Amino acid sequence: MGRNKYPEETVQKILDTAERLFIEKGYDRASLQDIIQETGLSKGAIYHHFSSKEDIFYSVCDRIGQRNAAILRKVRDDETLNGLEKLRRIFKVSLQPERQAKIFCMMPYLLDNAKFLATEMRSIFQEVAPDFIEPIIRQGIADGSIHTDHPRELAEAMMLLSDIWINPIVRPTTPEELSARCAIYDQLFRSFGISDLIDQEIKDTLIGYGELARH
Amino acid sequence: MGRNKYPEETVQKILDTAERLFIEKGYDRASLQDIIQETGLSKGAIYHHFSSKEDIFYSVCDRIGQRNAAILRKVRDDETLNGLEKLRRIFKVSLQPERQAKIFCMMPYLLDNAKFLATEMRSIFQEVAPDFIEPIIRQGIADGSIHTDHPRELAEAMMLLSDIWINPIVRPTTPEELSARCAIYDQLFRSFGISDLIDQEIKDTLIGYGELARH
DNA sequence: ATGAACAGACCAACGGTCTGTTTGTAGGAG
DNA sequence: CTCCTACAAACAGACCGTTGGTCTGTTCAT
Numbered sequence: 133m134g135r136n137k138y139p140e141e142t143v144q145k146i147l148d149t150a151e152r153l154f155i156e157k158g159y160d161r162a163s164l165q166d167i168i169q170e171t172g173l174s175k176g177a178i179y180h181h182f183s184s185k186e187d188i189f190y191s192v193c194d195r196i197g198q199r200n201a202a203i204l205r206k207v208r209d210d211e212t213l214n215g216l217e218k219l220r221r222i223f224k225v226s227l228q229p230e231r232q233a234k235i236f237c238m239m240p241y242l243l244d245n246a247k248f249l250a251t252e253m254r255s256i257f258q259e260v261a262p263d264f265i266e267p268i269i270r271q272g273i274a275d276g277s278i279h280t281d282h283p284r285e286l287a288e289a290m291m292l293l294s295d296i297w298i299n300p301i302v303r304p305t306t307p308e309e310l311s312a313r314c315a316i317y318d319q320l321f322r323s324f325g326i327s328d329l330i331d332q333e334i335k336d337t338l339i340g341y342g343e344l345a346r347h
Numbered sequence: 348m349g350r351n352k353y354p355e356e357t358v359q360k361i362l363d364t365a366e367r368l369f370i371e372k373g374y375d376r377a378s379l380q381d382i383i384q385e386t387g388l389s390k391g392a393i394y395h396h397f398s399s400k401e402d403i404f405y406s407v408c409d410r411i412g413q414r415n416a417a418i419l420r421k422v423r424d425d426e427t428l429n430g431l432e433k434l435r436r437i438f439k440v441s442l443q444p445e446r447q448a449k450i451f452c453m454m455p456y457l458l459d460n461a462k463f464l465a466t467e468m469r470s471i472f473q474e475v476a477p478d479f480i481e482p483i484i485r486q487g488i489a490d491g492s493i494h495t496d497h498p499r500e501l502a503e504a505m506m507l508l509s510d511i512w513i514n515p516i517v518r519p520t521t522p523e524e525l526s527a528r529c530a531i532y533d534q535l536f537r538s539f540g541i542s543d544l545i546d547q548e549i550k551d552t553l554i555g556y557g558e559l560a561r562h
Numbered sequence: 563a564t565g566a567a568c569a570g571a572c573c574a575a576c577g578g579t580c581t582g583t584t585t586g587t588a589g590g591a592g
Numbered sequence: 593c594t595c596c597t598a599c600a601a602a603c604a605g606a607c608c609g610t611t612g613g614t615c616t617g618t619t620c621a622t
Contacts, residue, residue: 135585135602142602164577174604185577243472246465253511254458257518280534282527289508289531296468297507303472312497316504319495320535351567379612389569390613400612
């Protein structure tokens with residue numbers, strides 16, 4: 133094939149396929165040959181749009197991150213909620229939608245997907261905590277619902293524990309373990325004024341993810 | 348060379364070299380060819396003792412884990428300390444010795460060393476927390492120095508935050524950020540009876556690691 | 563004599579490059 | 593406005609060095 137009228141569609145097809153393969157098989161075991169076969173494109177096409185396999189991977193992660201950021205931005209910029217309420221809202225919206233379920237139900241546990249794990253953690257430290265959670269905590273400090281001298285660090289600890297420690301897609305987790313983690317999580321952040329982030333509904337959703345991830 | 352009288356020395360030489368290379372360059376960028384060159388051995392020798400590159404990597408990680416376990420075991424089995432004191436002791440001994448400095452000062456930040464990061468986290472969840480920290484916390488519960496219904500989960504959260512979040516070898520960290528993290532850490536665990544784990548001496552050591560890691 | 567401990571040629575597959583081909587499109591002439 | 597042309601975007605696929613891994617020896621301690 134020669135010049136295409138809509139190259140953006142090709143880029144999306146590559147990203148869609150690569151995202152699926154990287155999630156299903158992990159970065160190492162998903163080869164360029166796999167992407168070539170499943171897209172029906174050629175090596176030339178792929179290397180015309182991307183400079184390397186890693187470039188594809190990070191573009192995939194970018195796209196996931198941007199989807200996530202859109203959700204977080206909505207809550208952060210909501211004018212009707214105080215700081216603490218926004219935190220509660222974030223736990224609802226980022227765990228409830230079947231978005232995660234669809235993406236991650238066929239993924240091996242994140243601990244077996246080292247490249248994804250590292251990227252997830254990097255995004256917590258470089259984007260989620262500083263751009264979304266910290267501003268919300270600052271608002272909470274201003275409106276009196278949250279108390280701390282270190283909003284950035286509090287944000288980091290909160291998100292690391294919820295996304296990496298509690299999250300049952302990181303490693304096999306029984307409902308009992310999940311309950312215990314939630315209880316500890318709640319107690320950890322109480323003294324900052326942060327409470328009741330994880331209600332029964334969220335806990336049930338997480339248990340559901342745990343069941344999904346088991347296969 | 349034909350049959351060697353002391354094959355164990357060969358195994359150690361492979362592990363020593365591989366450990367250095369994996370730490371310096373990361374798993375992906377350290378090739379078997381590198382190991383062959385730096386050990387002076389042949390491919391046949393290496394594959395006689397190990398079944399794959401991953402096998403070498405996990406053997407390296409095992410060895411690191413066992414060195415670590417030896418230190419932790421000593422504290423856990425100390426008969427003269429109560430639970431809380433043992434926790435304080437663990438922070439001293441596992442951060443103070445120049446062991447970490449030697450191993451990690453030339454390592455790229457753990458976030459750029461995905462395979463090591465994932466292995467470190469796995470060892471926290473599968474060994475450090477259940478085999479060493481949880482028993483210590485249980486002792487603390489019994490002797491009244493620590494209060495919680497979920498010692499395993501408390502152990503996991505403690506170690507995840509100290510080893511992955513606070514630790515300046517995971518990502519670039521300024522002394523101010525480190526201080527803030529330590530302050531948050533202290534407040535997080537106070538309500539469990541756990542306090543003053545990180546004193547000024549440890550903080551200074553960590554700041555030192557931060558400086559080392561910067562190059 | 564046997565097999566553990568190597569040595570090193572060999573191999574398929576991988577990520578990446580390079581050259582070649584098709585074709586949409588911008589710019590100028592009429 | 594239309595036609596032509598130059599050009600570069602959008603591929604296709606042969607090719608390449610390196611990689612992890614195998615296989616067939618060879619040597620020598622037991």
